[in-house]
Amino acid sequence: MTAIEEYLERQVRLHGDSALNRIRDEAKSVAVLIGREAEMDKLDRLCGALLGTQPSPAGVTAPTAVARIDGAPYDDDRVAMFERLWSKLHSEHFPMLSEPTTAEARANVAFFESYFSNFIEGTEFEVSEAENIVFGNQIPPKRPQDAHDILGTWRVASDEGELAAILDTFESFEAALKRRHSAIMEGRPEKAPGIYKEIANRAGTYEFVAPDLVRGTLKRGYEFLRALADPFARAAFAMFVVSEVHPFLDGNGRVARLMMNGELARSRQARIIIPTIMRNDYLDGLRGLSANGNAESYLRILAVCRNWSAPMPWDSFPLTKAVMTRTNAYLRHQEAVSENKRLTVPTPSLISAIEILDVQASASRPSTFS
Template sequence: MSPALPLFVVSTKVNTADISKRVKAGELQRVVQGLYTRDMRPADRLSILVGQHIWEIVGLLCPGAIIVDRTAFEARPADDGSIFVVSGRTSDLAIPGFRIRTRTGICTAQDLPFMGGALRMSSAGRIVLDNMAPSRARSGLSRTAGMTAIEGYLERQLRLHGDTALNRIRDEAKSVATLIGREAEMDKLDRLCGALLGTQLSPAGVTAPTAVARIDGAPYDDDRVAMFERLWRKLHSEHFPMLPEPATAEARANVAFFESYFSNFIEGTEFEVSEAENIVFANQIPKERPQDAHDILGTWRVASDEGDLAAAIDTFESFEAALKRRHSAIMEGRPEKTPGIYKEIANRAGTYEFVAPDLVRGTLKRGYEFLRALADPFARAAFAMFVVSEVHPFLDGNGRVARLMMNGELARSRQARIIIPTIMRNDYLDGLRGLSANGNAESYLRILAVCRSWSAPMPWDSFPLTKAVMMRTNAYLRHHEAVSENKRLTVPTPALISAIEIADVQASASRPSTFG
């Protein structure tokens, strides 16, 4: 035995005496019968060392073993420390923090070398077949992951990688099924793959939600649904201020104008407020920018339609109808963007990919199920906007329709809407990105709350006064202007509003005092 000891030493007939000597000298300590380590940490902390080198240890104690069953499927030890292998050992082996659980079996040509060849890892086909087999746990977790887990796994492979991936797994399973005695499981797998691919009827007893949804024709993106659930849990436990909407129709019409103006500005449709007034109230469509003008006009028509916004949305079908109807109105000036029709090609923002076209309806439906379980109007608004934004169901106009769905939830409850002024554009988009990327709901919700606390006290009954107050609260500043001038959005206080002389703003009025 070399004086330079490896981290772990397996005892043999040749080195037993030397190991015994080194144990007495304090150079080695026993991990488990037959395995020693030169790491002399306290024995009650050996499980940490074992966890850091678990696969190396399995290879030393069970050379040539095949990682199988639940362990191969999950690619890690089970939560109770179980590691399932096919091995020549005839009994399980307990080591600090773990238990190697053995069974008989054979190695196939498809099983992959693992840990430098000391172990083998089950092939994808074998993993699926083994984990479809029923098992009952004598102690700890069951040996196999079970049918529900495999159904979900196969649907995910199909969703992420297409038909080719599913067919490859099935072909690989066929090549080993007889060798490992899994003919019955192979028959189930064949029928399940056919159902997922739409080429066969569904076998009885499919239970994985994603697989059931795909077989029923409404597949969804389970990663996005997990995002929705996390946000829902956050919102479900929160209580937000109740801020009533303006009392007069005139004021609510002014709200709708500025909601439309700022919502389009966020998307890069930039007009001066006076230009937007001419588009909306005088129907003056600039010849050089007709589509941009129709974007503002379409958004305003939805935002100002109190009957549509107040209509009940108590089923997914009514939610979907409102979403398509509002998108169609927003994008009516861009027929090439297929207004009101879900996308047929994938869309992205930079490198971030939104929900795939075939998963749009199913993902929206799952999102709606969480939405309907929220009672607070602000919570519903924030949730609805994120769902639509994250799915991005249309070729274009997704941000605008998402914000309309948000404010529709508030308008239906007679609550003040959330208007996102130009100065808050970057913060708002960063909040959305943070929620998508790492689940940071706090920043997203804070931005929406700030924007609502700014818009709620506006003097909406006076259009020219509102414009002036917006100027004084820095609402029109672009992000770089705000940074360079060291300015931020400020809340319009009664003192600020009263300090602005009405006479000074009358000249800026460029629309009739009431809407037709």
């Protein structure tokens, strides 16, 4: 009976109510001819329960059928992806890298997290322009919505109370997800900030989770998430779940990365910041995990980005900018390829050398008071 329940639920999930009604009508005409009215009655009640028009019959065991009857249907193919990633993460140990200790440093982390996260999505500003938006509240008149995307992302990324929130139930996880998305997209009311999508979305030909399966799929993903203890593992898992479900019309990548770094910030761990030079690698890693379950590339990219951001001299905004330039963080993929450059880790010697050059440059400038 479980196999029948799974089959019927999959039919209504993939093809809608009409598919199940057609199966039921065809079965009725056959049942009379072969004397299977009792079995037909069971099938009728099961179909009615799956369609939400009848109470659930006793003894339903298929998880997908139970979930649909309970009002939380989910995408079982995506849940299988989550289970495979969970198995990989659950069996590995990841290094602990502490976050910066000062409030100023953490504010700088939040700025660059927001800056690069928006750059990934095509919201491109110079760092100086983003500084004026975030710290000077200067909204460019020709790009107000793009500016609010950065500002909204920064407000969440810099809100330590928000990121420290304990998400120990699915309801609290879901509320944080909607709250953070609403803050990011507040400048785009037409994108329904904080509200799950009502129409399907896709990237190219790749379709994300159907609108009616969003909440159920997120809930199943959360069940795996809460069974992970390691902060990096939780971060990587949370980001993939939100990205793969794509629960909103827009802003899914940004909110997925905020959910990722929320897991790290809550444990006082260094965040994962994905600089421009790593954009293509990051997206390729996500696509590989979605398409063929290749978690190794995805996790390697996140680790590379974290190992780059953790030793950054976050206490000094100007020094951080300079070190990012020297480590090739701002390069676009094509620039990096043509110049044969890659992201490099900011070593203490590199940071010291930049500090010395900065001091020398400052000493050589004419005095303002001369």
